[in-house]
Amino acid sequence: MPTQSRAAVSLQSALPATDADEWEDLLHRATTRPKRAPDRKQDRSKRTEQQILNAALRVFARDGISRSRIADIAAEAGISTSTLYEYYKSKEDLAYDLPTSHLVTFFEEYRTAVAGRTSARDKLQLYLSMSADFAREHAEWGRLFYLEIWPSVLVSETELRHSVDDFARIVLYLIDEGVRQGEFPAGRNTYETASLLLGAVNQVIITWLLYRRPRNLTKASAEITERVLNMIANEKD
Amino acid sequence: MPTQSRAAVSLQSALPATDADEWEDLLHRATTRPKRAPDRKQDRSKRTEQQILNAALRVFARDGISRSRIADIAAEAGISTSTLYEYYKSKEDLAYDLPTSHLVTFFEEYRTAVAGRTSARDKLQLYLSMSADFAREHAEWGRLFYLEIWPSVLVSETELRHSVDDFARIVLYLIDEGVRQGEFPAGRNTYETASLLLGAVNQVIITWLLYRRPRNLTKASAEITERVLNMIANEKD
DNA sequence: ATTTTTTTCGACGTTTTATCGGAAATATTG
DNA sequence: CAATATTTCCGATAAAACGTCGAAAAAAAT
Structure with missing residues (x-):
């Protein structure tokens, strides 16, 4: 079980001992990049967050980032503009986290x-x-x-x-x-x-x-x- | 004939008689794309236009298109914002003509x-x-x-x-x-x-x-x- | 010199972005 | 369950950027 041992090792030292370890380490790091958004308490929030991301993807892909408007994304997500700002501090922030x-x-x-x-x-x-x-x-x-x-x-x-x-x-x-x-x-x-x-x-x-x-x-x-x-x-x- | 390789680009003019002609034609078209901006009467205008383009290039390269402000470009060019709008109808227009x-x-x-x-x-x-x-x-x-x-x-x-x-x-x-x-x-x-x-x-x-x-x-x-x-x-x- | 055309700009209206205080919803506590 | 605390949401509104227009200034034509 390479995954588990890898996880244990990476807590201890940054330098993997073998090639196989280094490869595992690379994949591990790629799949565990920390999420930028602060953790929300309620389930409702997670749903809202997902709605925002879904809506933003649709709107950005349709209009391009520069032509997209925050208000459109919020509407598409079924929330108010100001709520969106509770989750992302700007359009750019949203686009680059998405x-x-x-x-x-x-x-x-x-x-x-x-x-x-x-x-x-x-x-x-x-x-x-x-x-x-x-x-x-x-x-x-x-x-x-x-x-x-x-x-x-x-x-x-x-x-x-x-x-x-x-x-x-x-x-x-x-x-x-x-x-x-x-x-x-x-x-x-x-x-x-x-x-x-x-x-x-x-x-x-x-x-x-x-x-x-x-x-x-x-x-x-x-x-x-x-x-x-x-x-x-x-x-x- | 590799018609497939032509698929992505649309050839618009009639086919030249020889290979050499076709090559010359290709280069000729590339160097004579019509300018989008309408011709101005006074020399002063040409200078202004050049100032706008120089300023826009600096500002866009420094801040990226999305973060750049029309007002910044106008200021950098030493003209008022409204004058810039005499030359380009929007930031996007400017960026894609530049x-x-x-x-x-x-x-x-x-x-x-x-x-x-x-x-x-x-x-x-x-x-x-x-x-x-x-x-x-x-x-x-x-x-x-x-x-x-x-x-x-x-x-x-x-x-x-x-x-x-x-x-x-x-x-x-x-x-x-x-x-x-x-x-x-x-x-x-x-x-x-x-x-x-x-x-x-x-x-x-x-x-x-x-x-x-x-x-x-x-x-x-x-x-x-x-x-x-x-x-x-x-x-x- | 006067008139006409071209260019510029300040004033102002519109759109989009972003903030904030309180209301509504949810969770916690006694 | 009721009271209280916390989290989430939103309307009102401020701030910023975009874009328009009419009139003044500059240049060209008569």
């Missing part, structure tokens, strides 16, 4: 799905395909995250930044692992390789979110991921 | 620089390196364009969209040309290859704009471009 929970869900789903895989390449393939699929399945979230928040300068000032960093860090780690295990040739700049992979897949996702091209995102992202991983694996040292 | 002139300048610089090159691969290498260098040299513009406007859903509703389409269309065309001339293996989805190239380079540019990493963008972008082009050229059919 994607967190989905992101954590994605990491959790990946963590479960990756359990069987052993090779770094398989793990990478799964990770990138799943990220595209997740954007397709949660297209409203995808629009918000990929088209408005991730590239934004503002993200670097928010808590969400940590999750975004986790996102890239996992790719980076897996490439390193692949090199260590001889699946990928050494002698290449790992950051560069990561940019290549992440950039290519994100480009496909973004194009899909904007134009719904290619028609079949799942197939297209699996294809490009496979292709790039092949290229990387077959590169001359 | 990057056009720089983009046209980029296409012009590329057009001049590419004149000597003959192989499609050389042209691609130059194009992508120059795009990174241009972002580095005009970092404020780069922040606005790459981090706020390009990925935005809103861009698809603006005139700027045409220039953005040109940007991708050129990569697409050069890959096609490379395949036709036997520099790149056939049998690959051109659109996919373009995503790969553009995604990788943009990822590097965006990371540099956000974190100033890698330190030397010129070197890094040349390196990753070279690497990806090699990969593509050496791919098995």
